[in-house]
Amino acid sequence: FIYVLTAFFAFTTATMAQTKPEKRVSITLKHGAHRLGKRTDKQMQTWRNYGLGQFIHWGVYAIPGGHWEGKYYPGAAEWIRSWKEMPKEAYDNLYKQFNPEKFNARGWAKQAKEMGAKYVIITTKHHDGFCLWPSKYTDYTIAKSPYKKDIIGQLVDAYDAEGIDVYLYFSIIDWNHPGYRSSLKTEADRKEYEDFKTFTRNQLVELLERYPSTKGLWFDGSWDKAWIEQAEFADELGRELREMIPGLIIGSRFRADENGNRHFDTNGDMMGDYEQGWERKIPETIEDIHGNDWDCVMTIPENQWGYHSDWKGHVKTSNELIEMLVKSVSLDGNFVLNFGPDGEGNIRPEETKLAAEIGAWMDVNKEVVYGCGYLDWKKQDWGYYTVNRETGKKYMVVFNMPVSGALRVKVPDNTRPDKAYLLEQPESDITIEEIHRNEYFVHYKPMTPVKKPFVIVIETTESDADEGHYQKAKT
Numbered sequence: 044f045i046y047v048l049t050a051f052f053a054f055t056t057a058t059m060a061q062t063k064p065e066k067r068v069s070i071t072l073k074h075g076a077h078r079l080g081k082r083t084d085k086q087m088q089t090w091r092n093y094g095l096g097q098f099i100h101w102g103v104y105a106i107p108g109g110h111w112e113g114k115y116y117p118g119a120a121e122w123i124r125s126w127k128e129m130p131k132e133a134y135d136n137l138y139k140q141f142n143p144e145k146f147n148a149r150g151w152a153k154q155a156k157e158m159g160a161k162y163v164i165i166t167t168k169h170h171d172g173f174c175l176w177p178s179k180y181t182d183y184t185i186a187k188s189p190y191k192k193d194i195i196g197q198l199v200d201a202y203d204a205e206g207i208d209v210y211l212y213f214s215i216i217d218w219n220h221p222g223y224r225s226s227l228k229t230e231a232d233r234k235e236y237e238d239f240k241t242f243t244r245n246q247l248v249e250l251l252e253r254y255p256s257t258k259g260l261w262f263d264g265s266w267d268k269a270w271i272e273q274a275e276f277a278d279e280l281g282r283e284l285r286e287m288i289p290g291l292i293i294g295s296r297f298r299a300d301e302n303g304n305r306h307f308d309t310n311g312d313m314m315g316d317y318e319q320g321w322e323r324k325i326p327e328t329i330e331d332i333h334g335n336d337w338d339c340v341m342t343i344p345e346n347q348w349g350y351h352s353d354w355k356g357h358v359k360t361s362n363e364l365i366e367m368l369v370k371s372v373s374l375d376g377n378f379v380l381n382f383g384p385d386g387e388g389n390i391r392p393e394e395t396k397l398a399a400e401i402g403a404w405m406d407v408n409k410e411v412v413y414g415c416g417y418l419d420w421k422k423q424d425w426g427y428y429t430v431n432r433e434t435g436k437k438y439m440v441v442f443n444m445p446v447s448g449a450l451r452v453k454v455p456d457n458t459r460p461d462k463a464y465l466l467e468q469p470e471s472d473i474t475i476e477e478i479h480r481n482e483y484f485v486h487y488k489p490m491t492p493v494k495k496p497f498v499i500v501i502e503t504t505e506s507d508a509d510e511g512h513y514q515k516a517k518t
């Protein structure tokens with residue numbers, strides 16, 4: 044009885060908070076996490092070392108681009124079908140106009156390469172159900188549009204050719220399918236939903252069969268009650284998909300456990316290979332990631348994934364986005380920047396400019412991102428530390444120069460900083476002053492005004508003897 048009561052409280056806490064429940068007890072779950080801790084296989088090591096990715100949200104929602112009959116849609120452009128001002132019939136016939144003549148998969152992939160993206164997540168089908176590949180399970184696909192050709196196939200080939208790993212975004216929500224339900228209220232619902240489940244499984248198998256170079260699936264739209272009830276089905280489907288492509292990477296947004304817990308099961312263990320909860324937000328501390336792999340997916344405006352022709356509010360600068368990238372890497376995560384091409388297949392000028400600025404910064408500083416992660420030194424105000432997981436090379440990525448020019452560095456016991464130099468000028472010799480026990484100032488005054496974040500490499504000696512001049516106060 045105590046067991047049941049405890050499990051009940053664990054479940055209630057988790058469901059209410061929709062966050063990682065405290066690890067109270069480990070109850071037996073059939074459809075909870077199937078692995079504790081990080082995956083250690085090669086494919087996952089590759090994933091964990093990407094650093095920077097690109098998200099692409101493209102579909103028929105790019106045609107209205109956040110407007111309908113002269114009215115401005117204030118929501119996320121890819122959700123315009125749900126807008127009360129948008130006649131569903133009108134939306135569902137937009138595909139008959141979809142003919143993106145400017146679409147150039149090679150051009151998109153080249154731009155992503157120059158930006159420094161190591162992986163790309165491409166929407167195969169968003170919540171509206173329109174398929175960018177010629178699925179044989181529905182007529183609501185690119186094959187029935189004036190464009191006709193397979194968009195996903197062209198993008199997979201183009202990104203593969205650039206050496207950028209491809210991940211496929213798939214929305215469980217599908218407003219176009221007659222069997223889709225957000226909740227199952229009647230027996231009729233349940234019967235219809237069985238067809239929808241089969242359809243969903245068939246499309247996912249079809250995608251992996253058509254595009255076997257896919258490295259993973261990025262699921263979305265899995266928060267509906269109807270889907271959350273499908274713990275056993277989803278678990279089995281995940282197993283089937285993983286069997287089709289060994290090493291396939293699937294995040295925590297795919298399925299719920301038998302108690303309805305998503306991302307983290309009733310025992311507080313993550314379900315999936317990495318945590319997908321960081322959408323338009325980044326963890327603050329290493330404790331926030333609970334020892335899991337994770338990615339942050341980020342929009343350039345506040346909240347537009349699909350193309351909106353009139354971005355309102357703050358549009359992030361490349362300095363802001365570079366800081367988000369470095370902050371993510373400094374906390375053992377990946378940063379995925381979203382692009383929303385327009386209805387003609389163009390990448391908009393604002394995104395092209397940012398991709399170029401980020402790419403220029405990555406050309407010089409990529410080694411502080413690729414293959415790097417968390418260094419357990421105390422975070423300082425001037426920026427972030429990253430460390431190369433293989434070489435142990437340590438980086439100070441500076442975003443906020445102190446007026447003193449003295450960058451504070453606190454090191455763990457038995458660690459002595461010996462040398463510091465600018466990554467861009469290895470011959471530069473930056474003064475390190477010991478100011479207290481395990482505490483130093485790295486003195487650096489830029490010769491010219493600092494316009495972009497810059498990197499100082501710091502070399503240390505790990506010593507046993509504690510030869511510092513400063514002793515801990517014996518209060």
Ligand SMILES: C[C@@H]1O/C(=N\OC(=O)Nc2ccccc2)[C@@H](O)[C@H](O)[C@@H]1O
Pocket residue numbers: 119121122263264266320322340348
């Ligand atoms: C990447 C984004 O993912 C979405 N939604 O994500 C979430 O709703 N995330 C979420 C849901 C519940 C809690 C916290 C985050 C989609 O609706 C959106 O159009 C876009 O494709």
